[in-house]
Amino acid sequence: xxxLNDLWLGLQEFGxxxxxLMMLIGVIVGIMVGVLPGLSPSIGVALMLPVTYGLDPIxxxxxxxxxxxxxxxxxxITAIAINTPxxxxxxxxxxxxxxxxxxxxxxxxLMTSLTASTMGGIIGTIILILFSVPLAWxxxxxxxxxxxxxxxxxxxxxxxLAGKSPLKGFISSGIGLLLITIGFDTQLPFSxxxxxxxxxADGITFIxxxxxxxxxGEIFYSIEKGENLESRKAxxxxxxxxxxxxxxxxxxxxxxxxxxIGTLVGCIPGAGGxxxxxxxxxxxxxxxxxxxxxxxGSLEGVAAPEAANNGSVGGALVPLLTLGIPGSASTAVLIxxxxxxxxxxxxxxxxxxxxxxxxIFISLFFANIFMFFVGLMGNRLWIKIIAAPKxxxxxxxxxxxxxxxxxxxxxxxxxGICIAFGILGWIMKRGDFPTAPxxxxxxxxxxxxxxxxxxxxxxxxxDFFTRPGSLIIIILAMVSFFLPYIKKRISKVxxx
Numbered sequence: 001x002x003x004l005n006d007l008w009l010g011l012q013e014f015g016x017x018x019x020x021l022m023m024l025i026g027v028i029v030g031i032m033v034g035v036l037p038g039l040s041p042s043i044g045v046a047l048m049l050p051v052t053y054g055l056d057p058i059x060x061x062x063x064x065x066x067x068x069x070x071x072x073x074x075x076x077i078t079a080i081a082i083n084t085p086x087x088x089x090x091x092x093x094x095x096x097x098x099x100x101x102x103x104x105x106x107x108x109x110l111m112t113s114l115t116a117s118t119m120g121g122i123i124g125t126i127i128l129i130l131f132s133v134p135l136a137w138x139x140x141x142x143x144x145x146x147x148x149x150x151x152x153x154x155x156x157x158x159x160x161l162a163g164k165s166p167l168k169g170f171i172s173s174g175i176g177l178l179l180i181t182i183g184f185d186t187q188l189p190f191s192x193x194x195x196x197x198x199x200x201a202d203g204i205t206f207i208x209x210x211x212x213x214x215x216x217g218e219i220f221y222s223i224e225k226g227e228n229l230e231s232r233k234a235x236x237x238x239x240x241x242x243x244x245x246x247x248x249x250x251x252x253x254x255x256x257x258x259x260x261i262g263t264l265v266g267c268i269p270g271a272g273g274x275x276x277x278x279x280x281x282x283x284x285x286x287x288x289x290x291x292x293x294x295x296x297g298s299l300e301g302v303a304a305p306e307a308a309n310n311g312s313v314g315g316a317l318v319p320l321l322t323l324g325i326p327g328s329a330s331t332a333v334l335i336x337x338x339x340x341x342x343x344x345x346x347x348x349x350x351x352x353x354x355x356x357x358x359x360i361f362i363s364l365f366f367a368n369i370f371m372f373f374v375g376l377m378g379n380r381l382w383i384k385i386i387a388a389p390k391x392x393x394x395x396x397x398x399x400x401x402x403x404x405x406x407x408x409x410x411x412x413x414x415x416g417i418c419i420a421f422g423i424l425g426w427i428m429k430r431g432d433f434p435t436a437p438x439x440x441x442x443x444x445x446x447x448x449x450x451x452x453x454x455x456x457x458x459x460x461x462x463d464f465f466t467r468p469g470s471l472i473i474i475i476l477a478m479v480s481f482f483l484p485y486i487k488k489r490i491s492k493v494x495x496x
Contacts, residue, residue: 003129010358013058014366022059023363026066027371031378033067034074034086036404040207041071041087042330043408049337057341058356062363064337065317068330069364070371072273072309073117077382080109080302082397084215088206089309091439092277094214096294096301103297106383108247112302114375115248116255120307121368123259124266124314129361132318142268144451145464149473150268151448154275154440156282156481168433175424176441179204180449187453199413206442208405212418213435215401217425219394224426247299254284254300255307262308266315273312274443280308282480314364320345321357 013019026048033044044067052060075087080097093113100109142150155173182193183203194200258280265276284304285294294301320331338345343353350357405418425435455463464470 007129007358007362009355010360010362013355013359014062014362018056018059019062019359019363020366022055022063023066023367024370026063027070027367027374030067030070030072031074031077031371031374034071034090035077036086036400041068041089042333044068044071045330045333049333049340052337053340057343058359060337060341061334061356061360062367064334065313065360065364066367068334069121069310069313069367070374072313073114073121073306073371073375076113076117076302076306076309077110077378080106080113081382082215082393083218084397084401085210088210088439088443089273089277089305089312091210091214091274091436092281092305093302093309095281095436096296096298099295099297100299100302105297107379108299109302110375110379110382112248112251112299113306114372114379116251116258116303116306117310117375118368118372119255120259120262120310121313121371122365123256123307124263124311125361125364125368126314127260127263128314128317128364129358132322142469143467144454144458145467145470146473147268148448148451148455149464149470149477150275151444151451153473153477153480154278154444155448156477165432168431169437172428172433172435173437173441176438176443177445178441179209179438180442180445187450187457199411203446204442205405205408205411205414205417207408208414208418209421209442210439211401211405212421212423213425213438215397216418216422217429217435219397220422220426221429223394224430251299251303254288254303257287258284258304258307259311262311263315265308266312267318268315273309273316276308276312276315277305278440280304286480310368317360317364321349321360 029048030041030044033041033047045064048064048067052063055063071087072089075085075090076093076097078084078086079090079093080101083094083098083101085091085094097109097113100106180203182200184191184201191201261280261283262273262276265279266273281294281301281304284300285291288294288298288300290298290300316331317334320334335345338349343349343356401418401422402415405414406412408414424438428435428438464474
């Protein structure tokens with residue numbers, strides 16, 4: 001009865017004109033933020049923070065969480081349309097989403113992404129409402145040993161991303177792991193491998209690298225192949241096409257499982273939705289009846305990362321609201337918003353302001369529904385953009401890539417990083433090396449190194465196997481790594 005009472009208080013807080021208006025504005029702004037390469041959810045939330053100064057607490061927080069939620073979905077639009085992840089969490093969506101676009105089925109990918117994002121967001125919100133306090137304490141039990149194990153678990157996904165050549169996948173991830181060593185040492189106060197370049201002292205800026213590797217790499221490779229710039233495969237798209245409902249219903253279990261993965265990983269401070277998307281993608285591929293379709297236009301390959309990405313939003317709010325610990329960069333900005341309005345996140349917030357907390361929960365639920373209808377109306381627009389001739393589309397992508405890279409830190413050097421990674425992406429595509437493991441190495445490298453060194457300072461190697469949490473994750477990592485090879489062996493035996 002306590003939760004029902006709190007939900008009623010939350011509905012009274014949220015059920016006014018201004019909070020609902022802020023939710024609507026937040027969803028539209030968030031989708032626009034996600035679509036623009038270089039503007040991550042955390043940047044979108046930070047950009048909207050000054051707007052909240054004159055608002056009441058519930059309206060301000062509803063606006064910010066709506067931007068946070070919908071920008072996670074918005075990143076999938078460009079990932080599917082032009083192979084450019086609008087946000088880091090949309091990287092895994094490019095693997096199958098862009099393949100569907102090349103096959104003339106962008107609406108299939110867009111509809112799957114929208115449905116999975118909505119379902120992931122709603123499931124994450126329900127879990128947030130029902131289990132926020134126990135999940136927060138579970139996340140708080142994680143130490144450096146568990147974070148290291150989680151990073152290793154993430155790296156095992158390379159076997160799913162490597163395609164036909166696992167060796168090339170591991171070489172690609174090795175490039176990412178090597179590049180992440182550039183910049184300040186995780187334990188000692190000096191910069192490594194920066195070659196005396198001040199802009200590299202703090203390491204390679206992630207977003208320009210991401211944009212360059214995917215967007216520019218694809219453009220350079222297409223130009224080299226000598227494709228007719230006035231033609232475009234996706235231009236043959238039938239605008240009357242629609243994804244049959246029965247196809248979406250087939251994905252319900254993948255969406256549910258991936259939503260749970262996203263929420264649980266999102267609960268862990270510092271893990272983030274990007275790691276959750278790779279884990280969900282790998283899990284979906286390993287449990288699929290048709291794993292051979294992944295990377296070639298699988299709807300499951302689109303649904304899994306998108307459900308996990310939006311599910312992680314509810315998860316990231318768990319440690320923020322219950323313990324005052326930001327679970328992601330976006331929730332770190334939300335802490336600032338709470339403090340601006342003289343609210344202290346933590347257990348006392350649930351006691352002193354239950355209406356506010358549950359008003360945020362309710363707003364997330366309705367924001368997902370509104371996001372679905374806005375996305376539904378926008379799908380036809382995205383398809384028209386996809387069908388544009390390359391001679392028009394490529395300059396726009398280049399301009400957005402350079403602008404997005406520059407405004408991360410107002411740095412021309414970051415534009416150079418974007419171009420350099422574009423060249424790297426082009427070279428890798430020429431050699432048929434997968435580019436996704438490079439991003440995986442960049443995401444997980446620092447997390448693995450920092451927590452490994454910290455763990456060894458505190459104890460011994462054996463501690464990784466004596467702590468239940470880290471041991472369970474290491475076992476899961478081993479299963480994740482070897483399962484594709486075991487299944488391949490079994491299938492060969494059955495054929496014989």
